[in-house]
Amino acid sequence: MQTLAVDHPLVAHKLTMLRDVTTDSPTFRRLADELVTLLAYEATRDVRVADVTVETPLVPAQGVQLASPKPLVVPILRAGLGMLDGMTRLLPTAEVGFLGMIRDEGTLQAQTYATRLPEDLSGRQCYVLDPMLATGGTLAAAIRLLFERGADDVTAICLLAAPEGLMYMEQAFEGTQAPIRVVTAAIDAHLNEQGFIMPGLGDAGDRLYGVV
Numbered sequence: 001m002q003t004l005a006v007d008h009p010l011v012a013h014k015l016t017m018l019r020d021v022t023t024d025s026p027t028f029r030r031l032a033d034e035l036v037t038l039l040a041y042e043a044t045r046d047v048r049v050a051d052v053t054v055e056t057p058l059v060p061a062q063g064v065q066l067a068s069p070k071p072l073v074v075p076i077l078r079a080g081l082g083m084l085d086g087m088t089r090l091l092p093t094a095e096v097g098f099l100g101m102i103r104d105e106g107t108l109q110a111q112t113y114a115t116r117l118p119e120d121l122s123g124r125q126c127y128v129l130d131p132m133l134a135t136g137g138t139l140a141a142a143i144r145l146l147f148e149r150g151a152d153d154v155t156a157i158c159l160l161a162a163p164e165g166l167m168y169m170e171q172a173f174e175g176t177q178a179p180i181r182v183v184t185a186a187i188d189a190h191l192n193e194q195g196f197i198m199p200g201l202g203d204a205g206d207r208l209y210g211v212v
């Protein structure tokens with residue numbers, strides 16, 4: 001597994017505003033959207049392209065276009081939905097699948113309550129969107145599901161990751177041949193007793209959409 005914490009002043013600036021408890025929900029949504037687009041630029045560095053020739057007004061020119069099959073973007077509901085527009089802005093022709101997952105706040109185990117993905121993901125590059133990689137249970141379960149359907153290359157984009165979750169992911173996918181990448185705006189210090197990322201930004205789903 002490869003992990004990339006994107007080191008860029010605009011990423012750091014937007015993340016700081018996201019962390020701020022006084023940032024209201026509309027501003028939080030806008031910042032999350034902008035931040036994802038910046039992270040997506042790094043996360044798509046290995047997106048597959050095919051050679052193509054186009055006619056300029058003057059001569060033919062060699063270039064590239066996104067290869068087929070097109071990448072699949074998978075936001076993990078609920079909080080991952082706040083990252084979808086920022087991602088598809090950069091990859092407008094990608095298809096979108098959905099996973100609904102919730103972490104039991106007592107046991108910290110992830111449960112899947114909705115799956116809407118293509119049955120066959122053979123040869124597909126997948127981009128999983130989830131703002132928080134805490135224990136890693138949710139992301140690992142999501143990636144296992146994608147591999148079961150044949151995905152051969154998975155990149156997760158997270159706004160924040162905890163060292164404990166990254167270590168859990170390393171162990172969960174040790175020996176896996178397929179590339180797995182985690183791209184994040186920052187790796188925070190640790191998890192607290194409730195499994196929250198510290199210093200973190202609180203409950204990402206609640207800050208995006210309110211407490212339910």
Ligand SMILES: O=P(O)(O)OC[C@H]1O[C@H](OP(=O)(O)OP(=O)(O)O)[C@H](O)[C@@H]1O
Pocket residue numbers: 076077078079080101102103104108110130131132133134135136137138139165195203204205206
């Ligand atoms: O790494 P983990 O320990 O598994 O925790 C991370 C998960 O927890 C949050 O979702 P939550 O369960 O709060 O659902 P929500 O998006 O509906 O708020 C977050 O968006 C991740 O999906």
Ligand SMILES: O=c1cc[nH]c(=O)[nH]1
Pocket residue numbers: 132134195196197198200201202203204205
């Ligand atoms: O810090 C955390 C951990 C899990 N889920 C969140 O929304 N925030």
Ligand SMILES: [Mg+2]
Pocket residue numbers: 079203204205206
């Ligand atoms: Mg939540």
